[in-house]
Amino acid sequence: MEPAKPQLNSLLAKLEEAGKRVTSQRIAVCEALLAHNGHPTAAEIWQHLQGQHPAMSQATVYNTLSALEELQLIRALDIVGENHTHYDLCVHPHVNVVCTRCGTIADVHTDTLEALLGLVSARSSYQLAPQDGVIVYGLCPACSAKL
Amino acid sequence: MEPAKPQLNSLLAKLEEAGKRVTSQRIAVCEALLAHNGHPTAAEIWQHLQGQHPAMSQATVYNTLSALEELQLIRALDIVGENHTHYDLCVHPHVNVVCTRCGTIADVHTDTLEALLGLVSARSSYQLAPQDGVIVYGLCPACSAKL
DNA sequence: CAGTTATTTATAATCATTCTAACATGATAT
DNA sequence: ATATCATGTTAGAATGATTATAAATAACTG
Known part of the structure; x- marks a missing residue:
């Protein structure tokens, strides 16, 4: 019924296919997206990464999410009453x-x-x-x- | 088929019913909403009013739109890729x-x-x-x- | 390795919206 | 009418998510 959640490898493979570099930061953002069982915001991803990747800048999170969105691997959700954009892993x-x-x-x-x-x-x-x-x-x- | 567009008088009547004052600014915002045949943003309303009501502040436009939204006379639309909130007159x-x-x-x-x-x-x-x-x-x- | 390009980073800038505090207005009660 | 009080308006400042900038770093190519 429920389509399977995307795998880390498939996300990274599609990034590479598109000519994007698979950096440690992008891997970390993808991992955080998959770890969040819901519809995370950029801020939530960044906070989640603070432990393992304390040097990660917010701009990198935003850039990575934009890249994934352009490749249609995730979808942005703008919700009335929420001031953060949420992202949906399920496309x-x-x-x-x-x-x-x-x-x-x-x-x-x-x-x-x-x-x-x-x-x-x-x-x-x-x-x-x-x-x-x-x-x-x-x-x-x-x-x-x-x- | 298409439900009739709301009338100025009915908007104002409902404001009054709710215990809100029917001020000249609120009338002007409602008129501008009705004049815009679409899904205007707060900025568009404010711009449209610059000619007739040059003293109108943006805060008043936002306040009036919030009041109308709370009374469910208009509906806010947050759209992916648009940085302004749009409003729908049709409820x-x-x-x-x-x-x-x-x-x-x-x-x-x-x-x-x-x-x-x-x-x-x-x-x-x-x-x-x-x-x-x-x-x-x-x-x-x-x-x-x-x- | 050297050269080129993409990416990351910290920081500053942007800009829609909200907050603040002073002032104005409309309703209400004397 | 007039005083009173709650409500609305205003200009300007503050907020805060996101984006832009420019320098530093890392990844690919030959």
Whole structure:
């Protein structure tokens, strides 16, 4: 059901394919991305790396994330009410569900997404590939329980 | 098909209902919102008002937009690749389609939306009300023609 | 190894948004 | 009306995430 999480090696291989150098910093950022089981921000990645790579600059984290995003290995998520950009490791077609209360982001995988986007596409004459991103806002279970 | 654009009077009435004062600045911001046939940013509103209300401060524009958003009369849209927050005047359930190339935002009204949300809701156990917002990224007709 | 290019780093700059404190305005009650 | 008080506005400063800059470093190529 859930598509497998990308492997470190495949990320690094695709960086190399694209003519980017596979530096220790980029390896570390990729490792941190994979270690974070969620939708990390640049700041979270940088903090996570402070222990093992105290010399890593924030600019390098931003640069690496930009490179990965350009290669479509990760996807940027800008969420209303959050001031940091989050990143999604999963680039398979899926929906990101975001809680309007607490900001929690979840991934939803469904095989019918394509068909439904096809209908939206027909109404808008936009070309919608599901890997381009779908964000739905709502209430997460925890927050809706509190009401 | 397309829900009617909100009227100036109804916006102001709802501000008043909520115990907010209907000041000349707030009227002007609402007028500018309605005059902009799209998804304006705070900066665009402020620029548009420079002619008629040269004393209007940017803080007032931001404050008014925040007030309208809290009352759910407009909706904030944070778009990947855009550094300004856009606002959507339409708070009826609909999909915002965003071009990944040029950032153009379109509103799509479709009865398919409910089906999409029902599906996503079942898989995520999030409570999804369609007016909470749905954003789909893709290519607008103009950009896809250029490829 | 030498030369070239990409990458990293620290730091400064940018810039949308928010905060602050003084002032103005509108509502309310005498 | 007038005084009072809460609310709104303003200019300007502060915040803070991200990006730009320029010097130093590391990786590839021949």
